[in-house]
Amino acid sequence: MSLIAAEGLSVSYGDSEVLSGVDFAVEPGEIVTIVGPNGSGKSTLLRALMGAVAPSRGTVRRKPGLRVGYVPQRLSIESTLPMTVRRFMDLPRRGPRDAAETALGRVGVAHLAERQLRGLSGGQLQRVLLARAILNAPEILLLDEPTQGLDQPGSADFYRMIEGLRGDLGCAVVMVSHELHVVMSASDRVVCLNGHVCCQGTPAVVRSAPEYRALFGTGTHGALALYRHDHDHDHGHDHGHDHDADDRESV
Numbered sequence: 472m473s474l475i476a477a478e479g480l481s482v483s484y485g486d487s488e489v490l491s492g493v494d495f496a497v498e499p500g501e502i503v504t505i506v507g508p509n510g511s512g513k514s515t516l517l518r519a520l521m522g523a524v525a526p527s528r529g530t531v532r533r534k535p536g537l538r539v540g541y542v543p544q545r546l547s548i549e550s551t552l553p554m555t556v557r558r559f560m561d562l563p564r565r566g567p568r569d570a571a572e573t574a575l576g577r578v579g580v581a582h583l584a585e586r587q588l589r590g591l592s593g594g595q596l597q598r599v600l601l602a603r604a605i606l607n608a609p610e611i612l613l614l615d616e617p618t619q620g621l622d623q624p625g626s627a628d629f630y631r632m633i634e635g636l637r638g639d640l641g642c643a644v645v646m647v648s649h650e651l652h653v654v655m656s657a658s659d660r661v662v663c664l665n666g667h668v669c670c671q672g673t674p675a676v677v678r679s680a681p682e683y684r685a686l687f688g689t690g691t692h693g694a695l696a697l698y699r700h701d702h703d704h705d706h707g708h709d710h711g712h713d714h715d716a717d718d719r720e721s722v
């Protein structure tokens with residue numbers, strides 16, 4: 472059984488439909504990366520999977536009792552607020568002390584427990600957010616651009632750690648990322664989103680898919696092209712049909 476399955480999922484904000492007809496399912500233990508231009512609905516898809524935004528059409532089904540860990544794109548508490556890492560781990564409610572220590576240790580930041588949150592580097596803060604997300608032994612981790620602001624070695628470390636966590640906890644991981652070259656190697660499956668699913672499959676399949684190349688170009692592993700892509704929010708364009716991994720191996 473899928474952990475989460477969206478079928479024909481559409482989401483609108485007011486009159487504006489940002490996702491239309493998305494079919495997307497996550498199986499236990501897989502690492503799926505969602506790529507797409509700015510404004511293509513990646514964060515919205517994650518939030519719809521969690522149940523934080525309601526579909527305007529279609530359905531999202533979650534396995535009953537599913538434990539979800541979520542790392543947001545930005546920290547929503549006031550970052551100038553005095554607060555230690557340990558205290559932050561106890562929000563919104565205090566858990567067993569050793570659980571927090573274990574989680575911090577798992578992501579390599581046990582030594583930061585007494586430090587102030589606001590004094591952490593970007594990479595340290597990401598790890599603390601991740602530690603908090605794994606406190607409830609999630610079956611699925613949802614990460615929204617977890618390496619934003621990290622340099623390339625920092626990002627590569629972070630993705631290695633995600634793979635390690637998947638191995639230790641056996642959880643599935645769904646993450647949004649712009650760092651296509653790193654992400655590609657760390658993912659079992661890549662979904663290219665532009666209001667709808669343009670193409671999906673293994674990293675190798677997606678990299679050679681014409682729909683992906685049309686969005687991201689072929690140079691610089693797509694990373695720079697991503698930011699240059701001029702997204703006009705017209706989701707009505709037609710790629711003919713959606714593809715999945717199996718019919719694209721020969722491209």
Ligand SMILES: Nc1ncnc2c1ncn2[C@@H]1O[C@H](COP(=O)(O)OP(=O)(O)OP(=O)(O)O)[C@@H](O)[C@H]1O
Pocket residue numbers: 484489507508509510511512513514515516
């Ligand atoms: N709460 C909201 N109310 C109204 N519009 C919203 C809301 N959240 C997102 N949008 C709009 O929906 C569209 C998709 O946003 P979303 O954040 O899902 O895209 P994204 O692919 O994650 O973008 P980015 O790569 O820039 O983070 C954008 O045009 C955005 O402005």
